[in-house]
Amino acid sequence: MGEQSTSSINNIEKLNATNYLDWIFRVELLLEKEDAWEFLQAEKPTEIDNAAVAAVKTEQKKKLDAWNKAQKTARRIIGLSVESSQLVYIKEATTGIEAWNALREHHLKSTSSEKICTMEKIFDMKFTHGKSMETHISEMWKCF
Numbered sequence: 001m002g003e004q005s006t007s008s009i010n011n012i013e014k015l016n017a018t019n020y021l022d023w024i025f026r027v028e029l030l031l032e033k034e035d036a037w038e039f040l041q042a043e044k045p046t047e048i049d050n051a052a053v054a055a056v057k058t059e060q061k062k063k064l065d066a067w068n069k070a071q072k073t074a075r076r077i078i079g080l081s082v083e084s085s086q087l088v089y090i091k092e093a094t095t096g097i098e099a100w101n102a103l104r105e106h107h108l109k110s111t112s113s114e115k116i117c118t119m120e121k122i123f124d125m126k127f128t129h130g131k132s133m134e135t136h137i138s139e140m141w142k143c144f
Contacts, residue, residue, distance in 0.1 A: 015086050016085065020108075023082075027081055031096075039066070039070035040100055074096025075099050090102050
């Protein structure tokens with residue numbers, strides 16, 4: 001990961017308890033830039049032990065090496081782009097996939113409850129006569 005990538009990480013607001021959805025979008029873009037995103041979506045290639053298929057084994061080893069390299073890159077980007085309070089969820093992750101999934105599992109739980117709270121706020125909002133509809137809708141959008 002070069003100097004430009006380090007700069008890119010520094011431009012991403014670190015993940016905290018409230019910005020998960022924005023964070024995943026930005027980190028996904030950085031992982032794409034570093035050619036690591038596709039490997040977070042892919043299964044780990046299996047090693048071939050049969051020496052009789054050396055050409056296939058060589059190709060499979062290249063895929064495995066690329067996968068391992070991308071996992072390290074992804075884990076590093078994810079680890080460097082979270083606040084200290086979020087490290088507890090990824091400290092034991094050895095791959096980018098494990099770190100990504102651990103954060104997703106934790107934050108989507110809270111994101112679901114936040115959605116319910118947001119919906120309740122919106123349902124409780126009432127249009128006040130004297131305000132414009134535009135103002136009312138703008139106030140509703142602020143809930144998101």
